[in-house]
Ligand SMILES: Nc1ncnc2c1ncn2[C@@H]1O[C@H](COP(=O)(O)OP(=O)(O)O)[C@@H](O)[C@H]1O
């Protein structure tokens with residue numbers, strides 16, 4: 001019989017076999033007062049219970065910088081990169097120790113996995129990371145993932161762990177991404193500034209109406225709701241639903257998996273993308289852009305065709321063959337992105353030209369298309 005909680009509840013999470021749980025800085029450090037050990041112990045207890053029930057849980061945990069700041073006695077988050085990196089190195093130690101100790105109470109092993117954007121954008125390293133994580137999950141070990149803050153620079157960082165959580169959900173084809181934060185979910189305005197804001201209970205991950213509602217983060221966290229919404233959109237690409245919920249709700253994880261209507265559920269509304277396309281879509285860095293004419297936009301969007309030079313109006317950026325470039329329409333709207341077959345200088349010489357002229361123009365031909373459809377993802 002359906003329980004009272006389930007009536008009015010939701011089924012999206014009840015059958016989940018693999019779940020990525022992301023815990024944000026604001027929550028983990030109790031608004032900057034060092035690692036909130038009792039709270040961490042509580043989330044670990046909930047994860048261990050899910051584990052026992054056969055749900056595979058992968059944890060993405062922030063908190064290294066915030067914990068390091070407290071250990072170093074710093075009151076204000078530094079802005080210098082080297083100081084942030086130092087704080088992360090000190091704090092990550094405490095974080096790992098804390099999780100290890102709490103999971104050990106349940107007889108569970110943890111594994112520290114520190115990733116950089118580079119690890120997921122290089123196809124070979126991406127596949128390596130995937131097989132290592134899959135092996136850990138198969139071994140019933142709980143991976144505890146964070147960004148490798150000590151070695152990343154601003155240019156190559158995920159920045160917020162919401163994005164990292166979504167990419168991990170894609171990587172492992174998780175059924176759900178649960179983002180635990182310091183608010184009950186996504187509100188129609190930032191509740192820190194607007195006390196009359198109301199909670200959105202559910203919606204489609206790609207609903208454009210949510211974009212205007214989601215603002216930035218607090219002093220400790222980085223991304224705010226805007227990156228949580230983007231993360232939900234990324235996670236949806238592999239068919240995962242996302243729940244944004246308060247980590248302070250008692251037994252939040254167990255209640256979500258039991259189908260209770262907590263937080264904000266953002267569901268995918270399209271069929272999942274193939275793994276390679278997802279990898280392409282998850283790439284954050286683009287080296288340049290191609291401006292497409294209306295005909296090219298149409299065939300890319302309606303038929304999933306390759307991009308030929310004949311449909312390209314302009315080139316910008318300094319990319320080389322194999323780089324990721326963004327395709328925009330003549331109004332500057334993002335249409336697609338993909339790995340380009342020609343560098344920027346060669347591409348500029350091919351604008352508007354039919355493919356059979358490529359060899360005569362350049363003196364060689366790598367391929368008849370600027371971006372092959374296997375290397376192209378429509379956004
Ligand atoms: N529409 C919104 N609904 C809820 N919270 C919002 C919204 N817009 C902005 N926020 C802010 O996002 C913050 C949570 O994000 P963040 O500080 O990055 O936390 P975390 O460390 O958990 O990732 C909230 O404290 C809130 O102030």
Ligand SMILES: N[C@@H](CCC(=O)OP(=O)(O)O)C(=O)O
Nearest residue numbers: 025062063064065161221222
């Ligand atoms: N990697 C960073 C976390 C970055 C961050 O604060 O992310 P988030 O919790 O998503 O706002 C750390 O461990 O301090």
